[in-house]
Each structure stands twice: as structure tokens, then as C-alpha cells.
Amino acid sequence: MNGPFAAERGADFPSSENVLISKVVKVKNIDPLKFFLENRRFFPGRNFFWKEKDSDFFMAGFGAAKIIRFREKKDRFLELKRYWEDICEKLIINNPYGPVRGTGPLLFGGFSFRPLKDGALWGNFLDGFFYLPRYLLTKADGETYLTVNGGEEEAVPEWVNRFSEEAEGFGLAEMFPDESGFGAGAYPAKGTELQPERWKEHVGKAISLLKEGYGEKVVLAREMKVACEGGIDAGMVLANLFRSQTANYLFLLENGGEAFIGASPERLARKDGERICSECVAGSAPRGKDPQEDERIGRELLSDEKNLQEHRFVVEMITGAMARYCRDLRVPEQPVILNNPDIKHLYTPVAGILREDGAFFDVLRSLHPTPALGGTPRDAALELIGRLELFERGLYGAPIGWVDHRMDGEFAVGIRSALIRGNEARLFAGCGIVKDSEAEKEFAETRVKFRPMLRALCGKTWDDGGMFDERE
Ligand SMILES: C=C(O[C@H]1C=CC=C(C(=O)O)[C@@H]1O)C(=O)O
Numbered sequence: 528m529n530g531p532f533a534a535e536r537g538a539d540f541p542s543s544e545n546v547l548i549s550k551v552v553k554v555k556n557i558d559p560l561k562f563f564l565e566n567r568r569f570f571p572g573r574n575f576f577w578k579e580k581d582s583d584f585f586m587a588g589f590g591a592a593k594i595i596r597f598r599e600k601k602d603r604f605l606e607l608k609r610y611w612e613d614i615c616e617k618l619i620i621n622n623p624y625g626p627v628r629g630t631g632p633l634l635f636g637g638f639s640f641r642p643l644k645d646g647a648l649w650g651n652f653l654d655g656f657f658y659l660p661r662y663l664l665t666k667a668d669g670e671t672y673l674t675v676n677g678g679e680e681e682a683v684p685e686w687v688n689r690f691s692e693e694a695e696g697f698g699l700a701e702m703f704p705d706e707s708g709f710g711a712g713a714y715p716a717k718g719t720e721l722q723p724e725r726w727k728e729h730v731g732k733a734i735s736l737l738k739e740g741y742g743e744k745v746v747l748a749r750e751m752k753v754a755c756e757g758g759i760d761a762g763m764v765l766a767n768l769f770r771s772q773t774a775n776y777l778f779l780l781e782n783g784g785e786a787f788i789g790a791s792p793e794r795l796a797r798k799d800g801e802r803i804c805s806e807c808v809a810g811s812a813p814r815g816k817d818p819q820e821d822e823r824i825g826r827e828l829l830s831d832e833k834n835l836q837e838h839r840f841v842v843e844m845i846t847g848a849m850a851r852y853c854r855d856l857r858v859p860e861q862p863v864i865l866n867n868p869d870i871k872h873l874y875t876p877v878a879g880i881l882r883e884d885g886a887f888f889d890v891l892r893s894l895h896p897t898p899a900l901g902g903t904p905r906d907a908a909l910e911l912i913g914r915l916e917l918f919e920r921g922l923y924g925a926p927i928g929w930v931d932h933r934m935d936g937e938f939a940v941g942i943r944s945a946l947i948r949g950n951e952a953r954l955f956a957g958c959g960i961v962k963d964s965e966a967e968k969e970f971a972e973t974r975v976k977f978r979p980m981l982r983a984l985c986g987k988t989w990d991d992g993g994m995f996d997e998r999e
């Protein structure tokens with residue numbers, strides 16, 4: 528394997544010889560986000576946060592009982608699956624509450640979009656990066672649980688109890704006292720679009736190649752850089768996203784001095800017992816300025832041939848992949864509109880019953896990347912992405928989420944996301960290119976997709992002027 532991190536040590540599966548003890552206790556109901564923001568300082572660079580899409584399910588992970596950071600040998604999904612099964616064979620679980628989703632031993636993390644070629648941006652995450660958290664706070668079905676994972680049984684640590692008592696006393700607004708958001712805009716920030724003209728040229732090339740019959744669809748993404756004097760607090764960005772992106776997944780994955788963060792509308796797969804589901808989210812339009820305009824844009828999107836094409840490739844592929852593993856597959860015939868604060872999407876849910884329990888990793892592996900992030904046919908699209916995209920995707924557009932010892936879990940697609948490092952953030956946004964695409968329109972679509980993260984980082988977007996005119 529080439530690249531600057533090739534010789535790095537410790538980048539593999541850690542030993543799985545020891546018995547793992549996982550203890551679950553119910554704790555007083557506390558606000559998971561507040562709890563996370565207040566206590567992540569005890570485990571610098573070793574935390575994660577997850578909120579499920581459209582639900583009141585949260586997980587906050589603190590510290591690591593194990594860190595799993597690996598390169599692909601042959602098949603990352605199956606390599607991780609084997610490793611996790613091995614750990615799970617030696618588990619002792621002390622959980623008096625029965626199987627509550629998201630409690631007990633589980634891995635949280637993400638894969639890279641493809642095995643990395645160049646470690647410059649994503650070297651610390653490698654091809655897969657997961658935690659078995661030392662402490663895990665879970666909110667599920669209105670109850671709050673704490674899981675403690677380690678080599679021996681341990682009482683609930685003092686910092687958890689202390690927080691429970693004090694939690695009533697303050698809100699998010701007190702943690703981030705700033706009128707323009709939870710700290711957003713509190714310091715000067717500068718946004719730079721990286722190589723926008725070159726990106727449009729490459730989109731033009733992709734359109735020509737598709738017209739020549741090279742393929743049907745390819746997703747091309749681009750990057751922005753936001754620099755903030757005085758550093759970026761990933762916790763503040765998370766709080767801002769939490770406030771604005773209520774229907775989306777919310778994720779933060781810390782890795783030492785770096786953090787991958789996002790608010791994605793797109794589910795890759797969710798498994799709960801034998802039930803499994805995925806989602807087709809592709810085809811986009813901006814929100815209207817008032818309810819009438821918004822309704823009109825929605826109606827037009829539902830009958831717009833170019834966007835319907837983008838969407839159809841995703842439905843065909845996901846349906847085919849799920850059919851290999853499921854029975855009783857349910858797929859609506861027509862998409863509906865999925866609304867986010869800045870953007871509308873075409874949306875089709877896909878759900879079924881797994882024929883073989885434990886096949887979660889197999890499903891993930893066959894779904895990723897769907898044509899919402901790769902293209903059709905997959906191999907031709909991936910080749911084009913390699914040739915035409917101007918950065919390495921890493922965790923952008925890749926599966927991020929969790930899996931437990933029953934092989935239940937959930938993965939989102941890591942879009943509407945950013946990588947934060949020191950006082951700089953890299954933001955990513957892409958769009959589905961088909962034969963009928965136009966480079967300028969696709970460019971405008973990526974600008975809409977950057978908006979939520981820009982606002983969460985610096986309280987401003989394109990409309991506010993002044994800070995986004997510089998280009999590299
Ligand atoms: C690739 C992205 O969005 C995908 C998901 C939904 C809609 C898309 C579209 O309409 O182009 C993209 O396929 C992104 O947000 O970076």
C-alpha cells in the first residue's frame with residue numbers, strides 16, 4: 528500500500544483476546560446533547576455523538592475501550608464484521624433491561640468512501656475508524672441508559688452522577704451565550720470555494736462522457752474551506768446543527784485533533800432484528816421563499832425528468848441490492864418530497880425482512896456506494912470520480928453509524944458534512960450528474976447543500992456577502 532501513512536504502526540485491528548464486560552444501568556433522564564457538550568472535555572478527541580433521523584434516539588460516546596482503525600486488506604466490511612464477531616464471542620453483558628436499542632456493547636464509526644490513496648486529508652481515519660466507547664449514554668424510548676465497557680465491572684463514574692444532579696440548571700443557550708446562534712459568528716470566519724471553475728469544467732466533461740455512452744450517472748463533489756480565527760469548537764457546530772437540522776441524522780466523530788461532523792438526510796441502512804430498511808434520496812431543489820412558492824417548487828420537482836432520472840437510478844440499484852437479502856420488500860412506486868430547511872429532495876423508502884439474521888454488514892457492503900453518491904454503472908462512475916474529482920472523499924459520502932453485538936444498527940450516508948481540524952474546516956457537497964445536467968445548475972445545487980454547515984460554522988451563508996468572494 529502506498530501513501531504517506533503506509534508505514535504507520537498501530538493501524539490495524541487491536542487484539543481481541545481479552546474478555547469484554549459491558550454493564551448497562553438506567554440513569555436519570557438528562558438531555559443527551561447537553562450531557563455530551565459538558566462532559567466531552569474529560570476525553571479530549573475521543574468522543575462521538577449521534578442522533579437518529581426523525582426520532583428521539585441519541586447516543587453519546589466518551590473515551591474508547593477499543594479504537595479500531597484499519598486499512599482494507601480485501602474487504603473492509605467483512606474484515607470489520609469478522610473482528611466484531613470475534614469480540615462478541617468473549618462478551619459478558621450485564622444488562623437487566625433486556626435488548627434496548629443502542630445500549631450495551633457496540634461499535635460506532637465510519638468507513639472511508641473508498642480505500643484511501645493519499646493520506647493528506649484523511650490519514651488519521653484510514654479506511655475505517657470505529658470506537659467501542661468506554662462510556663455510552665443512550666436515549667431510547669424516552670429512557671436514558673449508561674453503558675460502561677471495559678475489562679472489569681465498574682460503578683457509574685462520579686462525573687455522570689454529578690451531571691444528573693446539576694443538569695436541570697442550565698440550557699444550551701447558557702452554554703453558548705451569543706445572540707447570532709450558539710457562538711456562531713462570534714469570531715471572524717472566511718469561506719473559500721476550492722477550484723470552482725475547474726470543478727464546473729469537470730462536470731462539463733462528465734456530461735460529455737455520459738452523452739457518449741460512458742455511463743448513465745456520476746456524482747461529483749467539491750470542497751470549501753472555512754477558516755476561523757481562534758479555532759473551531761466542534762461542540763458549538765454540533766449544537767448549531769442540532770438546532771437547525773431537526774429532521775436529519777446528526778453525527779460527530781472525533782479522532783484526536785480532528786472531527787468529522789454532519790447533518791445528513793440520507794439513511795444507508797437500518798437493521799432492527801429481522802427488519803431492515805434503506806432510503807433513496809436523490810434529486811434536489813431549493814426551498815421556496817413562501818409557502819406558495821415552496822409548494823410550486825415541490826410539484827415541479829416531482830415531475831422534473833432530469834431529477835426523476837437521478838432518483839430512478841438510485842431506486843433501481845437499492846431495490847436490487849435489498850432484494851438479494853430480503854423478503855417482503857416494500858418500495859413505493861412514486862417518490863415523495865423530503866423537506867430540509869434549505870433543500871428539497873425526492874425520496875423513496877425501501878424496507879424488507881432479512882432472510883438471514885446477521886447479514887447487516889453484507890447489506891451495507893452491497894449498498895455502498897449507492898448511485899446517490901457513486902453512479903450508474905457503479906464501476907464506470909467510480910472510475911470517473913477518481914479521474915474528475917479534485918479531492919479525496921474520505922468519510923464524505925461514506926457509511927457512518929453503529930452496529931451492536933446482535934448485528935443490529937444503523938448507518939447514514941456522510942453528506943452535508945465537514946472535517947474540522949484546528950481553526951479550519953473542509954466542507955463537502957456533491958450532486959448527481961446525468962446526461963441532461965448543466966454545469967452551472969449543478970454548481971448552484973452544491974451551493975445550496977453547503978448552506979447548513981456554513982451557517983453552523985460561522986453564522987453566515989452566500990446571502991450575507993463579504994466573506995465568500997475569495998477563491999483558490
Ligand atoms: C452528494 C450529495 O447529495 C446526494 C444526495 C441527495 C441528492 C443529491 C442530488 O440531487 O444530486 C445527491 O445525489 C451531497 O449532498 O453532497
Ligand SMILES: [Mg+2]
Binds near residue numbers: 809810811837958
Ligand atoms: Mg441533484
